[in-house]
Amino acid sequence: MLRLLTIAGTRPEAIKLAPLALAAAARPGIDHRLVATGQHGALFHDALAAFHVAADADMRLLVQGQSIEALAALVGEGVARAIADVRPHVLLVQGDTTSAWAAARAAYALGVPVGHIEAGLRSGDMASPWPEERNRVEIDALATLLFAPTHGAAANLAGEPGIAGEVAVTGNTGIDALLAIHARPPAPAIRPGARRLILATTHRRENIGAGIAGICAALRALARRPDVDIVLPVHPNPAVQAQILAALSGCARIDLPPALDYPAMVRLMARAHLILSDSGGVQEEAPALGVPLLVLRENSERPEVLESGNARLVGTDPARILAAAEAILDDPAAHAAMARPAFPYGRGDAAERILDAIEDWHAARSAGALAVATPASTLAIARPLAQGSAAKGQE
Incomplete structure (x- = not known):
């Protein structure tokens, strides 16, 4: 044995x-x-x-x-x-x-x-x-x-x-997990509506402080668009929670639910038009789901997702994030080029x-x-x- x-x-x-x-x-x-x-x-x-x-x-x-x-x-x-x-x-x-x-x-x-x-x-x-x-x-x-x-x-x-x-x-094995959950019968949509969904996540230790401040500034600017809804499930880390809630609570078209369970998160990722995240796991998952991703970090240990064309590295500067997001939102061809499912992992x-x-x-x-x-x-x-x-x- x-x-x-x-x-x-x-x-x-x-x-x-x-x-x-x-x-x-x-x-x-x-x-x-x-x-x-x-x-x-x-x-x-x-x-x-x-x-x-x-x-x-x-x-x-x-x-x-x-x-x-x-x-x-x-x-x-x-x-x-x-x-x-x-x-x-x-x-x-x-x-x-x-x-x-x-x-x-x-x-x-x-x-x-x-x-x-x-x-x-x-x-x-x-x-x-x-x-x-x-x-x-x-x-x-x-x-x-x-x-x-x-x-x-x-x-x-x-x-x-x-x-x-x-x-x-x-x-x-993260792709094993993702595909197993994604193959389950679909649940009712979490956020039905005509506007396009932007999913955001942030929790990296190195982004606490100035990094999350820049990310939140970019999200506030994106939320002024009439054609998007933004969902940012709030990580349970108290320092992350405090900063996000202080910066984004009460912003129109930005929802801040508590951290979601994994099946709910997979459903939300699959529905998203665009994902903004500093997560390593999301960098693996977004290509398999065919959802364009902006990586909110200055470097990545997962270069395959950048090479596949499914993601772009944008860091935490709000102007850079906003420009990259709007380029995808306003150009259907640019979105389609990043939305082809890929399986580098x-x-x-x-x-x-x-x-x-x-x-x-x-x-x-x-x-x-x-x-x-x-x-x-x-x-x-x-x-x-x-x-x-x-x-x-x-x-």
Whole structure:
């Protein structure tokens, strides 16, 4: 029996790991345990519940105002206990969160192989986003198995000193999650109406302050147009909430609902004429839905969405945001060019590819046939990523 232990703590991790949990449960040779750190509390469990998945345990480490260092120390202690209980062959982490970083460090220190889902993303600036860029670089250096979402991410790993793990190009499990939810029967429209819908999201740590102020100024200007409605679900971070509500409350044609559950958010994204966001996940999701995206950041670790033509990098300067948005709103041809669905992050079978790669690695290791890894060596993939199958049912 192949024993897998996954450690995660945030809502985005829950969304991206739910397809893996479902795929693992369908394989009789895998015993998979998902342990929550408590970093996002109930938001984590609510996100899993949208896929009918539940965590096997919860460390309940969420403390308001807790520093990154304090959280990392507590996660490390909890991971050590979970490893002693499960005795995993591989400990899996997803992305670049503090939970993932601390769990990978703890597993590595205890001699447990680390598998990194969404490996190889790079902004090229260690300070932006912080601490996410630091986290992903350090996790990749510790990992035995690196599951890169794209060939570009794999190339980043191949060119980086210190990477000694096996690299597999798998696609991104976030697309598995998106397509599974999008395939469900449609619910009633959240905002019926004739005006075009602009969906906005902002929550990045580096945008709090001047960045969010610029984004809000651009949204106020866009809201003066008679042909648009704007919806900005407000992130639960108190600092983000306070700034957005102070800047936008009472503005005509701007709705500020609380953070939406994932199925509702997918429905809203699919209905949008244009999305403005600083989210990493939205950068993956918008191309698959065929919705034009303006990325409210100065750089992106997901260059594939820019190369596909589905998104433009506009930063947080209000004049730049407004000009880019109005160019799309006022030019049907420009909108159509960005609205063609694209799948740079796979077509919905990333979880299966990840499990295939783990099983192949474990079988070779068990047979004593696994050679010492050379830097950024690549595991065989059954099919080229571009020919990945459509999303399978994940219920």
